[in-house]
Amino acid sequence: MIQVSGYGALNANASIAPIQFERRELGDKDILMDILYCGVCHSDIHMARSEWGPSVYPIVPGHEIVGKISQIGPGVTQFKVGDMAGVGVFVDSCRTCPSCKKGQEQYCDEGFTPTYNGYYRDGITPTFGGYSKQYVVDEAYTLHIPFTQELERVAPLLCAGITTYSPLKYAGVGKGHKVAVLGLGGLGHMGVKFAVAMGAEVTMLSTSPSKEKDAKMLGAHHFALSTDQDQMKALRGKFDFILNTVAAKYDLNKFLDLLTVEGKMLLVGIPPEDNELGSAKLISRRRSIIGSNVGGIAETQEMLDYCAEHDILSDVEMIQMKDINEAYTRISNSDVKYRFVIDMTSL
């Protein structure tokens, strides 16, 4: 096993603190990367605290990882030492089910192997995330990084980026479409950038008037206050798509009203409680709600290449590893523009 330094939690009530742990040895098809940057996703907080069911402890969070390859297994063909590499939300899957065969490993019938808070396919070796010095990963689940600068702004693309890119592509968003983005956080700010790049006319819907300026700086063409009944009424039936990134309780039916005939709500946020769905909101206008979870490895690579081509990067605030608990507090207060990224040289 390889001894690795990192930051993690020993149980659901513990803060994130220095930790030593063991990663698997470098296998035939594995690469070993020295981690440069790791984004801080809201799900890191949920899982560190066992808020999405019991987590595997000790837990080392982090699944928006960019690093430099320092070693490769003898069977590795797609990467070489010195390459920049990325790891996202998962690091393996069954590889044989229909979804895996289609390159949609995120929907693996047996469940993917999460980058942290889970076990490798052997069912006993735990996975540890990117709040650490090194990661060992199969090259088949490793991304090429088509950037040479601002790599800290690439890290959040591995989760926030692909989570918003995939549903927009799946739904066929493009020129002439009116798209609303619901919620301006890590996901929402990437959603605005992608929808604009794809040619859509983009409206940011937010509960906070202070976000109008930010939304327009990100490229949104319009802004509407979702708490203003008159503004919401004026937007009824106007959007072909709503990218819904909200992860708190909200009035789903109010937003369904904003969709046009055959309009589609793309659901990527998971609120802690169920939402109330009025069937007539969908039936009366042949509307849909479509769920979407990150993206497959091939699509994630496509997204990174798309970002390089279109100069799309995440907007980030850099932090040092030791400041992670303060960052969690600020994320919980929605006080971040729009992703914290840990500079791993600070570890």
Next chain:
Amino acid sequence: MIQVSGYGALNANASIAPIQFERRELGDKDILMDILYCGVCHSDIHMARSEWGPSVYPIVPGHEIVGKISQIGPGVTQFKVGDMAGVGVFVDSCRTCPSCKKGQEQYCDEGFTPTYNGYYRDGITPTFGGYSKQYVVDEAYTLHIPFTQELERVAPLLCAGITTYSPLKYAGVGKGHKVAVLGLGGLGHMGVKFAVAMGAEVTMLSTSPSKEKDAKMLGAHHFALSTDQDQMKALRGKFDFILNTVAAKYDLNKFLDLLTVEGKMLLVGIPPEDNELGSAKLISRRRSIIGSNVGGIAETQEMLDYCAEHDILSDVEMIQMKDINEAYTRISNSDVKYRFVIDMTSL
């Protein structure tokens, strides 16, 4: 105005009783039909009792109408006296919005003109339904009846038929697909027939073991008891489509679990209360919920022609007009196989 005899209600608490009312004169493009049969839809009960918001009284229900044309306006070109004709859920729409121009009048931006319980485009002339001797309707909203026999079994196609045919076609249901039909009533029994005719492998999901035999007689290949946890568990992830006809409160999340990756729930039933939707049920497998409301005039004609070609008819119980209140009670108790149809010669 034309004096017409029918059955209707004077207010939300009244039973359905004989009534005399006035229809508009025959216009240039109108046909006058002598009604032969009218199906009894569950929505007749809801609207007679103002259960979906305040209705227009007096109300004469009925929107599954088959009759024989006895008179035509001078501008009528598609029908002649003596033809059989049908009327479904609506009898006009704005004719200029994008949906109307696409032949999807059911999603008219200004709202369609309902066959009863509403007003013509003038906003003041009330519409009265098919529990009556005659109907006056624009030929553009009239269906050709490609059957010469068992016309009583054609009437329910005009609502229950098109309501289930349209979403199955929209979703592209066909050979090789696994389809579950949820709820075995007027809609569900048509859903089974259509899904089978389209080549799918069809499972009826019902809360009542007694419906297994009925479901198989209608053509369903399999039956599962939705109250049996083991049966439901065994069906997780198995269906490409679920046609959901349930109009009572139910556990939506339980049924979403049965959908495969990219599986689609086709929603046509409107429960009186909202349902609880767990976002993760959609997100984890890229599942969708798609609403659908009846169908346009062109698609309704296509459905009737499809029925004629594939020998599909509704299963009905005939009643006399005077027995309508008893029929309502039986429908409310789900005690009908599967649609009551009024023999209008009994009026």
